[in-house]
Amino acid sequence: MKAKRTPWWQYAIALAIGLLAGTGLAVYGESSGLSLIGTPWLVAGLLALLGVAVLVLSLQVHQYANTDPKKRPHSFVNPTVAVYTLVLAKALGLAGAALTGWYVGQILMSLSHMEAAYYHDAIVQCAIAAVVSLADMIIGIIGEWLCQLPPSEGAEHPKMKQKAKRRGVVPAANATSTTQTNMTGRDE
Template sequence: MKVRRTPWWQYVIGAVLGLLAGMGLASYGEQSGLSLIGTPWVVAGLLAVLGVIVLVLALQVHKYANTDPKKRPHSFINPSIAVNTLVLSKALGLAGATLAGWYVGQILMSASHFEAPFYHDAIIQCAISAVICIADMIIGIIGEWLCQLPPNEGPENPKIAEAKRRQEVSPAYRKQ
């Protein structure tokens, strides 16, 4: 199975869509009188814990994948856990970008009402959640990088290609 890195533009699209949705929600709440802006503190806490868990899992996968097979500890990482960690990293990066846009959109639409206590608290909550979401996006990108496998000892490995080139050059050199 060949997995490709998430392209940068997908993070940008997620952030822009989140920004537009957050702005739309705040605008709708202002027009209808039904306020839906802000975020509970438990959401920010869960997003932070999720980011730490994904980072720890990605570091374990990276450590295992880059350790010499002869020196690996007896406990090994199940391949499905490694794949799930990669999927979690990809999802965390994209969700972090989208949610950061969502919270920034709410902040932008509510900034003119900052002096009102409700909006003041909602803007602070959204700002903290946006920072955590940006951190989660970065952790997702780093986690995706950490889950890469080192090059195998196949024909595309630079060491193998160099050894093969030397073998091809050696017989021709010996004939002279």
């Protein structure tokens, strides 16, 4: 599977959509008299826990991918967990961007009413949730980077050439022998 990094413009679009949606919600709430702005403290706490979980998983995948296969500790990281962690990091980054815009949009529309206790509390709640969402976006971007595989060492890599020389294997391009060897190792 070949996964590509999430381009920067997707984060910008998610942020803009979240900003428009949050602003629209605040405007609708103000015009209809419904109290739709703000967020429970539980949401910010859960978002923070989710960000920490993704960061821990991403660090484990990074450590596993960059450790010599002979020296790898026995862990739960396998290709399936690594892919799930990558997908989770991508989703956290985009959701963090959208939620940051959502909460900032609510803040912007509520600033003019900040003297009222309800709006003041909603602004504080949204500000904390926006900071946590921004941190989640950053953790998602970093987690996606941590889940990258190291560059492969192909046949032309200097390390691979040194290993071949130590084993006494001559690369096909440098072979000057006129006799051909079959799969059993006997000359024909």
